Amino acid sequence: MLTLGVDPGTARCGYGLVAGDRTLSSVTYGCVSTRADWPLGTRLAKIRDALQALFVAHRIDVVAVERLGFARGLTSAAEVGHAIGVVHLVAADHGAAVEEYSPPQVKLAVAGHGGADKRQVQGMVQRLLRLPEPPRPDHAADALAVAICHAHSYRSRALERAVMGR
Secondary structure, three states: OEEEEEEOOOOEEEEEEEEOOOOOEEEEEEEEEOOOOOOHHHHHHHHHHHHHHHHHHOOOOEEEEEOOOOOOOHHHHHHHHHHHHHHHHHHHHOOOEEEEEOHHHHHHHHHOOOOOOHHHHHHHHHHHOOOOOOOOOHHHHHHHHHHHHHHHHHHHHHHHHHHHOO
16 A cells, blocks of 8 residues: 655645555655745645656555644645645545544654654654654655554554454
């Protein structure tokens, strides 16, 4: 299973592609950056193009995106919402399901508690994916964490279905 994790934003949109559902490995990760002085449509188009390229290069099964949490302000929340919309649109264009996870859900799945700080999450992402160093930038590490959260959640749901006979 190939899971694309996304840490949405219009200034910096992190992405991380993870393979597997038991033993996980990192396929690729990075961050799409846009300039604040660009029109919103141009910024969203750059994010769309980067996500499209990932879908063209890889057979992505599912997309996991970090749900909008607490934003510093209404404008920030709206911009994150726009980026989440682009993620849903690109995934739909490629027939991939999208699952959203809150920041505490991601932290709990990766670090073992919902109040973990960025360094703890980054360190656990490094360990879980057996990376030689912590993934950078932070937005890429967060995107990998979202993908790991989905993989763990997917595995839990599969076990539950097996036990329940569904």
